[in-house]
Amino acid sequence: MNKRNAGFWIRFAAQLLDGLVLMIPAGILYFLITGGEKASDSERDVVRNILTMGYTVLLPVFWNGQTIGKRICKIRIRKLDGTSPGIGSLLIRNGLCLLLYSYTFGIAFLISIVMVIVRKDRRAIHDFASGTEVVHDYP
Numbered sequence: 001m002n003k004r005n006a007g008f009w010i011r012f013a014a015q016l017l018d019g020l021v022l023m024i025p026a027g028i029l030y031f032l033i034t035g036g037e038k039a040s041d042s043e044r045d046v047v048r049n050i051l052t053m054g055y056t057v058l059l060p061v062f063w064n065g066q067t068i069g070k071r072i073c074k075i076r077i078r079k080l081d082g083t084s085p086g087i088g089s090l091l092i093r094n095g096l097c098l099l100l101y102s103y104t105f106g107i108a109f110l111i112s113i114v115m116v117i118v119r120k121d122r123r124a125i126h127d128f129a130s131g132t133e134v135v136h137d138y139p
Helices: 008-034 041-062 068-073 087-103 107-118 125-130
Strands: 075-079 132-136
Touching: 008 041, 008 068, 008 075, 008 107, 041 087, 068 075, 075 087, 087 107, 087 125, 107 125, 125 132
Parallel strands: none
Antiparallel strands: 075 132
């Protein structure tokens, strides 16, 4: 097994931390933008999706492939050639694959989990689509 590639549990922990870190600032921004309960469900969804995509796409571009959760867990997203991913790679990784996971009713997401657990390179569907991998960020 390639010890450099990050496995399921460390990726899960980073995702959980990102959810916790993003929840309060996103909630405040969400309330300021939508006015809380005054916004329709579709307006709230749009604001939530923009904030989430901004965090998961832009932060790793400027932070060497890391979100706050990934930085805490000492893992990062990188392209297969070892360089940091750009906006295009991260839009494919997060945006296009979010659509894929949604339209397959979560089946593609479950397949991705199995791929990360079983494959030696620990790459999921979104990693293949974007040409990325998640690795431990050794000093």
